[in-house]
Amino acid sequence: DQQVKQNSPSLSVQEGRISILNCDYTNSMFDYFLWYKKYPAEGPTFLISISSIKDKNEDGRFTVFLNKSAKHLSLHIVPSQPGDSAVYFCAAFDSNYQLIWGAGTKLIIKP
Amino acid sequence: GAGVSQSPSNKVTEKGKDVELRCDPISGHTALYWYRQSLGQGLEFLIYFQGNSAPDKSGLPSDRFSAERTGGSVSTLTIQRTQQEDSAVYLCASSLGPDSMYYGYTFGSGTRLTVV
Numbered sequence: 001d002q003q004v005k006q007n008s009p010s011l012s013v014q015e016g017r018i019s020i021l022n023c024d025y026t027n028s029m030f031d032y033f034l035w036y037k038k039y040p041a042e043g044p045t046f047l048i049s050i051s052s053i054k055d056k057n058e059d060g061r062f063t064v065f066l067n068k069s070a071k072h073l074s075l076h077i078v079p080s081q082p083g084d085s086a087v088y089f090c091a092a093f094d095s096n097y098q099l100i101w102g103a104g105t106k107l108i109i110k111p
Numbered sequence: 112g113a114g115v116s117q118s119p120s121n122k123v124t125e126k127g128k129d130v131e132l133r134c135d136p137i138s139g140h141t142a143l144y145w146y147r148q149s150l151g152q153g154l155e156f157l158i159y160f161q162g163n164s165a166p167d168k169s170g171l172p173s174d175r176f177s178a179e180r181t182g183g184s185v186s187t188l189t190i191q192r193t194q195q196e197d198s199a200v201y202l203c204a205s206s207l208g209p210d211s212m213y214y215g216y217t218f219g220s221g222t223r224l225t226v227v
Contacts, residue, residue, distance in 0.1 A: 004153070043115070043202055043218025044154070089154065096167070098144075099216070101154040 003027050004092050006102035014110050019077040021105050023090030026071065030092035030100070035064060035075050038087045038104070047088075048075070077107075085109045113137075117203050117219035124193055124226055132188040132222045136205030143180055144206075144216060145188050147199040154202065160186065161208060193226045200224070 005024045013019045023033075031052040036044035050057040050064045050073065057064050063076045077084055090102040116135040124130050136143050145157040156170035160180040171177070175193075180186040190197055200223050204216035 002153070006153075041120075041220065043204070043220050045218070046216070091154075098156055098159060098167075099154075100156075101146075103153040 002103070003030075003094075004090055004100050004102040006088075006090055006105045008105050009103070010106040010108065012108045012110060013080050015082060016079045019075075019080045019084065019107055019109070021075040021077075021088050021090075021107065023073045023075075023102055024071055025073075025092055027092070027094070027100075028068075028071065029095060032093040033064070033066065033073055034091045034093075034099070035062075036089040036091060038089060044089055080107075080109045082109050082111060115203055115205050115217050115219035117201075117222050119222055120220060121223045122225070124224070126195060126226055127192050129189065129191045130193055130224065132190075132201050132203075132224070134186045134188070134203030134205075134219060136184065136186070136203070137217055138184075139207070140205035140217075141183065141208045142206045142216075143186050144204045145178055145186070146202045146204065148202060148221075149199040157188070157201075190224075193224075195226045198224055198226045 003026050034049040035047040037047045038044040048059050048062045048064050050066050055066050066073045085108050087104045087106050089104045091099045118133045141162045143160040146154040148154050158178045159167040175191045178188045200221040202218055202221045204218045206216045
């Protein structure tokens with residue numbers, strides 16, 4: 001049973017527009033969430049994180065929103081740029097400090 | 112080195128053969144993780160080393176999989192009698208330890224294993 005779900009395998013967005021990547025989780029004990037970005041033939045790189053005591057964290061063009069009651073988080077990228085084309089993984093720390101990963105969403109930014 | 116180094120980057124092996132995958136973590140990182148990513152799947156946890164503690168092997172899919180970490184640094188993931196379902200990208204990551212959760216992990220580029 002997947003504890004972290006990214007239901008959209010892919011997303012296509014026009015350059016300059018907002019990209020919204022969604023993630024749902026089932027375990028209410030998760031209290032720290034991260035987004036990773038992965039280019040082909042490279043390992044994932046850390047992008048942004050959020051603690052459950054917050055509902056928003058912003059870093060430049062990237063903002064993560066957390067809705068604990070809905071067990072939902074989202075990553076907003078605005079404005080989207082061609083270099084943002086990658087696979088984005090949502091992940092959550094469990095009580096053993098291990099990351100539980102979603103299946104990823106492939107973001108394609110169209111020029 | 113500056114990052115996590117994995118070797119080889121690509122490995123093609125015949126079904127039934129053994130393979131060894133190597134990971135050099137960032138110097139000073141006490142935690143080391145192995146994950147694998149199969150096509151269309153999320154990252155699957157395999158094994159976790161933290162300092163000198165006994166490793167958490169709960170993610171290893173079968174007894175054909177084993178891993179060692181020598182001297183608290185380099186780690187080797189061994190897959191014996193490889194099967195086609197073992198084909199995946201195997202990723203290694205290191206971190207300063209559980210308290211580094213705020214910064215996540217640093218990943219290597221992975222080893223793409225193809226079993227034919």
